[in-house]
Amino acid sequence: MRRLKNKILIWFRCVRKFGFYQGSKIFFQLFGSKGSIRSSKLPGELNFRPKNSEDIYTFQELFLAEQYQFDFPVEIKTIVDAGANIGYASVYLSAKYPNANIIALEPDAENFALLEKNTIGLKNVTCINKALWNDEMGIQIMNQESGNRGYMVEKSQSDQIIESTTVEALMSLYGWNTIDLFKIDIEGAEQEVFEHGADKWLNKTNAMFIELHDRMKPHSSKPVFKAVSNHDFLFDMKGENLVFYKTNKA
Helix, strand or coil: CHHHHHHHHHHHHHHHHHCHHHHHHHHHHHCCCCCEECCCCCCCCEECCCCCHHHHHHHHHHHHCCCCCCCCCCCCCEEEEECCCCCHHHHHHHHHCCCCEEEEECCCHHHHHHHHHHHCCCCCEEEECCEECCCCCCEEECCHHHCCCCCCEEECCCCCCECEECHHHHHHHHCCCCECEEEECCCCCHHHHHHCCHHHHHCCECEEEECCCCCCCCCCCHHHHHHHCCCCCEEEEECCEEEEECCCCC
């Protein structure tokens, strides 16, 4: 009964957002077996894992709740999507900022395959199969059982290394002087990213969406607040995200 009520609620949200016909069409595709959604109301074809509750939830976050809908006071030309998952955030941000260059980072191989598939027609999105970390020595996934949305990583202690990169390395590789919008949803690894040398790139960052994960990794938010407090960011909230932004471009 609870599952049925949840489906009815999602259908209602789809209809309220996209209208009766297109909303119903999107709903039935979302719960269908083909693993793709096509609609004139969406930026493009969206692929997902059929009957995967995590992918369905991600769709709701991005295209029903629009958790990355926020009007920033600075022009957005460069975007990093750290923890890109299957690419819905990159697709959404690409449509919202068609003239911006987007780097999408995702360490998990299965997620990354769908990330590439969902962004294949987007010339302004570059997909990188790496984790955001505080060095480039590699990491490993520490909780394979947590599902595709909840992978946590740690410094690799084995031969099964997933490549990692740093904020400064990305900016250097692509010749970026600033990051205009930094979306960070990296399942607790924000602790490592923010606790070592974050001041260098926060000086060059204009806005951030950050989802914190203290429930998964206790106190991982402390380095975030400590680092951000040293810079001239204004603060807001949108859904599960903290929003930090500057009024003057870095």
